Amino acid sequence: MSGCSSDGECPNCHKDMYCYTDYKPFDNVTGECLNCGFNYFTDTYFDDFGNLNERRKDFGLKPITKKQYNKIKRNSAFGKCK
Numbered sequence: 001m002s003g004c005s006s007d008g009e010c011p012n013c014h015k016d017m018y019c020y021t022d023y024k025p026f027d028n029v030t031g032e033c034l035n036c037g038f039n040y041f042t043d044t045y046f047d048d049f050g051n052l053n054e055r056r057k058d059f060g061l062k063p064i065t066k067k068q069y070n071k072i073k074r075n076s077a078f079g080k081c082k
């Protein structure tokens, strides 16, 4: 395992909470407070065709075609397509 668990302080109830961070295969953090139930986690997803091209436009990149979009491999372990 490349991850690391640690104790943190819950921002809500200020009790100890369980935290976990990993940097592989991408930066990923989670935390869980067993006192008040506060949770946080890294959300992952793949942009759908329209959103991806909107984002590309924001960064000054050319839009990709639907055919190109469909050819891109997306590992479902990393996130679902929105």
Ligand SMILES: [Zn+2]
Residues within 6 Å of the ligand: 010, 011, 012, 013, 014, 015, 017, 033, 034, 035, 036, 037, 038
């Ligand atoms: Zn808490």
